[in-house]
Structure formats: structure tokens, C-alpha cells
Amino acid sequence: MTQPETTGTRERILAAAATVLSRKGYAGARLSDIAELAELRTPAVYYYFDSREHLISEVMTVGQRSVLEYVTRALDELGAGAGAAVRLDRAVEAHLEVELSQSDFATAVTRNVGQLPEELQEGFRADGHRYFAVWDGLLAELDAEGLLAPGLDRRAARMLVLGALNWTAEWWDPAHGDFLDLVETARRMARGALTASHPLHPSLI
């Protein structure tokens, strides 16, 4: 979203690559576009990166990692007292924050993982799994508190929720809607997808 202003050339190229990548896709991201956005001639990129692939790979790694770190930190900051439902709400909010407001690195990842050549996926696949593990942890906490919907296909539920969140990069426009409304709607969806229908009155089921 926002381009950091005064920063080293290498960072500027990396950020430009994230932006172009998230708009044009893996194959469509031209080195010349990236260089132009970073206010350099194309060959300058090679002073900082071995090749186009190395550059793109690093964008992906940074993007994947920043989502993991941002959401993890947000959850950590809640402290030990927070219940599973509150933590789920916070995770939804944090994911949307990093996806929509933080930078183009996150969207570069979500919009391109599926289209990357195999070799490129290796590096950040581990971080991807680690992020899934965070969400699986949230489901486990919900379960421990008796909030998780019984008989739930956990993997499917986790991916559906993350899919809804990731897809926001395709349509959400800060000019068009209020971020907090989006968060509220997304939280409702996540709760609906994961928790039992009547979590507050289990005796009525």
C-alpha cells in the first residue's frame, strides 16, 4: 500500500518489486517496471540482487514472514488473560491490517503463491506452514474452551477463513469502505465458520 520514503536503495527496490508483483503477478512483473518505480535504471537492480528470481524470492520470503510476525505479535500483545474468542478476533483484525495497510509484501504473496514455479516456493513454504500452525493453535484454543463447532473439518475451516481474508486484497478499497466495518464483518464470518452456533447457550442445542 504505502511506500516507505527515505530508505536504502536495496529496500526501495524490494518494495518496488513487491508493488509491481502484487499488481502484475509473477510472470508479469518486469524488471524495468520495478526499476522505474524505484527510480533507477534496470541494470542497477543487479548490483543488489543476483537475478530477477532472487529478487522475487526475497519479496515472497519477506511478505510471508511479515504476516506471520505481525499476527503473532498482535496475539502475544493480548497477554495470557485473553480467551480464545478474543484472540480469534484479534487474529482476524491483524491479518487484515497487514494484508491491507502494511505494505504490498503481504499481497504479493497471497496473489502469487499459486503461480510461482516450484523451485521458488521452497524458501518460504516453511513460513507458510508456521502461519497455518498459528491458526490451528487458535482452533485448538477454541476447542479447549468448548467453543469450537463440533465435527468441524479444521483444515477446510482454517483455509476458508484465510481465503476470505486474503481475497480482500482483490476488492477492498480504503476509499470505498470503512476498515473497522470490514474487520467486524470478517470477525462475524470467522466466528460463524469456527464456533458452535450457540456458544453461549450450549444447553439449548
Add this chain to the structure above:
Amino acid sequence: MTQPETTGTRERILAAAATVLSRKGYAGARLSDIAELAELRTPAVYYYFDSREHLISEVMTVGQRSVLEYVTRALDELGAGAGAAVRLDRAVEAHLEVELSQSDFATAVTRNVGQLPEELQEGFRADGHRYFAVWDGLLAELDAEGLLAPGLDRRAARMLVLGALNWTAEWWDPAHGDFLDLVETARRMARGALTASHPLHPSLI
């Protein structure tokens, strides 16, 4: 997903283009790959299509339209007696069917709309809006039956649900999970996102 076997050459090229497009993205879809999948030499494509862009554009149009038609028909077949909740469930199922089992046309659309050059989007933008209208209709029906969550940001809710469904193309693998489980989980999510928390016991709220 599945490639129809005995069909006209033009259809074969179109289907091959859908497959390549859904795997490699707009910029990454090479005419040579498409031709190879269609068991032809590259120049043969030009006998049926004016250019790469025309071919891709037609894939998109077909994909967008097939989703619209498939889901619309599924809803129509429910007949007039079906309530809003049942119709929502059917729409979720139908969307997943066409996205995951029908063909690569649908996934070619969902995985590429965001990355297409502006000119290419024109043709099928209208169908996209028509499809959104179908879902807005479902929300209106839920509302009419008093099932819709009060104070809901309808646009956000609609896009979150569709995002979750569209994203399945990125991760769902028929070998890895049961389709009906996925449908059930997705229905739960859609209901959770759209309907009031206690639709059956409104008096308890």
C-alpha cells in the same frame, strides 16, 4: 479440472488456455504451452483466434459466464418453495462445484481478474456484476425472512464469502479432502457470516 476429450479444435484450444491460464497466470500463459496442451503447433492457434489477447479474453468471458449460469440454474432448480437459508446453502455448494469440479474456466477467472490489463476486463465485468447481484439477491431474501444479521455491511459480507469460496481453488485438492465436507464447512461459514447469531431463537438475544 477435467479436459473434455473429443471436441472441436477450437474448444480444445480454449480449454487448454483455461488450464494454462489458471496455473501460470495472465502474463505467464504462453501460447506455446497452450498449443502443446491442445496437441497442436503454436501457429494453429491463429487459425481460430485473432491474437493471444482475444483467446484469453474469451476464456475469461466463458469462465465468468459459466459460474453465473451454473449457480443461477442451481438456484432456479430449487423451485419457488425453497427458503432463503436453503437457497444460500445451494448457492455455496454450486459455486464450489463449478469452481472445483467443472472446468478450469472458473479458476482461470478467479485467479486472474486482478492481474489483467484494464482493456481486457471490460468484456466480462458486466457478467461479474450480474453474479454479484445474484448474491445480493440471496442476502435480500435472508433479510426478508428476518434471517440476515442486523447492521451487516452487505458488500463486505458478500465479498468475504465469495473470497473464501474462490480461494478454495488455491488449496483444495480432491485427493486430500472430501468435497461434501468442504461444502458443509463452507455453508457453516456463509451462514455464520450472513445470518443472525441465533436465527432460531430470536427471543433469546
Add this chain to the structure above:
DNA sequence: GTTTTATTTGAAGATAGATTCAAACGCTGA
């Protein structure tokens, strides 16, 4: 102020992919 090092660039090379086209193929009807 001059030498040294880091950074950036213009120009050129190499390759891949879209497109054109004339020729070849193969089928159908006389």
C-alpha cells in the same frame, strides 16, 4: 586534492515468445 571504492548507467548480447506467411497436408465432391 587525489586515490580508492561504491554505485549507477548506456550500450550491446542473448533468448524467449508472439506473430506472419507461404507451403504442405488431408479431406470432399466431381
Add this chain to the structure above:
DNA sequence: TCAGCGTTTGAATCTATCTTCAAATAAAAC
């Protein structure tokens, strides 16, 4: 058999993009 038409192809062209490299520029060290 052959003339004609629809279809497919190999070879050639054109263009865009990645990459290399030696030279130019800017910055730093002395």
C-alpha cells in the same frame, strides 16, 4: 484422379525483456 477448400505446419520476423559489462559518476578515505 484431381481440383478446391479447410486446416495445420516449419521457418522466418519482430519485439520485449533479462542479463552482462565496461565505462562513467558519486562518495569516501586518505
